[in-house]
Structures are given as C-alpha cells and as structure tokens.
Amino acid sequence: MNSKVKLLLISNTYAYGGGFLSHAKDEIKSFLSGIDSLLFIPYALKDRDEYEDIARAYFKNLGISLNSIHKFEYPKKAVSEAKSIYIGGGNTFRLLKELYDLDILDDLKSAILKGVPYMGSSAGIHMVTPTMRTTNDMSIVEPPSLDAMGILNFQINPHFIDADPKSKYMVETREKRLEQYHEDNDYLVLGLREGAWVRIENSKIKLGGKHGAKVFQKGKQPKEYKADSYIKLPVE
C-alpha cells in the first residue's frame, strides 16, 4: 500500500442511539487535525441538499468548512482542489453509479494516492476497496461496473453482524454470504462491526471504535481482532 494514503473508514454513519457520525467524533477530529476544509460527496442518498446540511453542521462544529460536490459546476476540479474528502453512507449502487456517470473515480483515486485524507462511512468505504461486491445494499440501480478505486487490496464488509443462533429468519447469515463471496472471489474481507472503524496511515491499519472486526480469508478460519489493535494483512 502507498504510504502516503490516509484513510478513515467507518462502519456506520449513524450508531445506535447516536446522531450523524457522533460515535466517531474524536477519531475524526484527530484524523482531520490541521485541515480546514472538506469536500463532501452525498450521492449515496437521494436528497443531496438535506444530506449536505446534516454533514455541514457536523463538520462546522469541528471547525471544518464543507463543500458538497453536487453544488460544483465542475466536479473534477472540486476533487483536484480538495484538502480532504468524505463520502457518506446510503446506497452503494447509487453512489458508485453516480461516480461513474460523473467520471470522477480516477480523479478521486489520484487525490487519495497523493495523500489527500479520505473518510468514508458505510457505502463510502466500498469506494476505496477493489470492488463493491461485499456491500449489504439492495441493487436498486445499475452502475456500469462493480469495480471501485482499488486503493486497498482487500474488501471490507461494513455493518458486519454475527449470526444470531436464535433467529428463525432463513436468509443467509453474513458469514455465509462472505463464504459465498469467496467461492467466486479471492480478496480477503475485513468484516467491520457497527461502531468500529479502521484508520490507515503509513501503511498501517489500526482498528478503532467498538465491537472489533473479523477477517475472512479464502480457505482459512476467520480471525477476530479487538478494538485498538493493528491488523496485519494477509493474516498469517
């Protein structure tokens, strides 16, 4: 991994009982310290203006001014001039489709590889992994491809949830779905429980927040990681 890359990838935009990104406030403050402006990408939700307002109020409180990309006439220029970037949660298919339609995936990738700090929550996480094939979202629209930026060389499953042995609901457990993913794909998958995040700086992956993570590697037993530990991939 390029050592300039700075990522903060948060499993969920809203934690139970909390407001917009409230559970990750201290981490976000530290991650963006010294930065006074942020480019927000609201395309995972339909009402972009409302989403912008919510995000603006949050970042204003941290002393960071926010501009939403949907208000720019030239989105490519907005990306190239951004001092930091945040892509919020919502529907991953809708989000990726819009990034393809605007033709800004490569611009985002260049910015991130140059060291512009990138934050993503939920759907926003999938944009920096190789593909969006480990999303939990419903395929309500059709992006031209499920390939994403591939800044990371592994997949993430946000909102990872352990099987409930008492459940009578008969769809596949998350673990079963990731097993099915590995029947047809090779990338390792980091299952990030709600309340958890990973911060990636200097090529190191640090797990933060609550509830930990579980790493799924094809043909191996899943491996559990606790909050505040470093994750070394591939698992040995």
Added chain:
Amino acid sequence: MNSKVKLLLISNTYAYGGGFLSHAKDEIKSFLSGIDSLLFIPYALKDRDEYEDIARAYFKNLGISLNSIHKFEYPKKAVSEAKSIYIGGGNTFRLLKELYDLDILDDLKSAILKGVPYMGSSAGIHMVTPTMRTTNDMSIVEPPSLDAMGILNFQINPHFIDADPKSKYMVETREKRLEQYHEDNDYLVLGLREGAWVRIENSKIKLGGKHGAKVFQKGKQPKEYKADSYIKLPVE
C-alpha cells in the same frame, strides 16, 4: 399478463425448521399435477451436483423425474424440451450471470410464455420479474445486466421482513430499502414474507402459504394482503 403463463413463486427454498421446499409441498403437487418431468436450474448455488441431488430426491417423492440443466450439453435444447421448469434459491447475482453467460434467458422466456409451468424460489423468483433490483443478496459477482425476463410487470421482494422496532442494528429496514428502490424506479413491489408464495394462473395472482404479503407502490401507502387472497395489481 399472458393468460397462458403458469407460475409458482415461493419466497424461501427452506422454511424455518423444515427441509427443502417442505413447507410448500401440497401446493407444488397441485401446481405440477399431470406433469412427470422437470428441468432444474441449480446455478444460484456453487455446488450444482449437490443441489441437483437434493432437488431430485424431493421431486422423485412427488413422482416427477428431474433433470438438471448443468448436465446437458445443449442447455437451449433442454429448455425448449422442458415440460416444467424450476429455478432454486441461492445467490441471485450468480444465477442471473450464469443465465446470461449461457444465453438462455430468451429461451426460458419463450417457454414460459408458451405455458410451460415455471416454479421459482427466492433467487428463482427474480428471474421472471422485470429486473433483479429488489434482491436481498450480496453482489458477489457481476451479471452483464440486472434485467431479468420481465414475464411479470412488477417486482417481488422475497424473504420480506417487517422492521423489528427493538433492533439496534443500523442498516436500512427492508421497507426503507424498498422506499429507496422507489426513489429511482417505478415498478410496484410485492414483499413476500417467508413461508408465503404466489401462484399465478389465468392472469390471476393468488397468495398462498403463511404470513401474507405487503405491496409497495410508489407514492402510496403499503397495502397488506392475507394468505389465500387474490392480489389485484396495481393496487387501487
């Protein structure tokens, strides 16, 4: 809807505590009465031989001999000669991709429009709706399109589940997902709870099994249907 079309669309392949299609046995028996052979399409699961064995044992018990399409050298011929067709559950993306790769979607559509009885459970349901945009499955592989046969002019969401007000899990409820679907699409969606099925004959849609269904129409309040009632669409 073409009045020759005969469909039996079952929300789940396995019901809680039951075996393969055991919850729908009487309905399947009645739907396929007078038919002695069935073409099985196992592509939603990776292990096709194992899936074939499970399905064969089930249908043998009903006096119906089963041939699985993956054993045929010419799948198009298998479809054109089928007396009845069943597509089983699993991962919908994998299933649709395989039907595109084999180029048999049009053949299946012709057969069904000519009156060959079609059964689909879970993933198999999505094949006869306009698209697979209302699946619950993980996008583990990438079909060339999410468009399906469009025998029906509405969508179905199998394994429909009502929101649990006590849940602390922060992903979108199913109802919220279908609301997001309607932000970008117009087709009505029939949310078929587990244990439920619809049988469509003579252009009539009869809801069977347990737990009923909920119909979601863009810009309207959802409407509840009880088992054994007829569903008239669009909802007035």
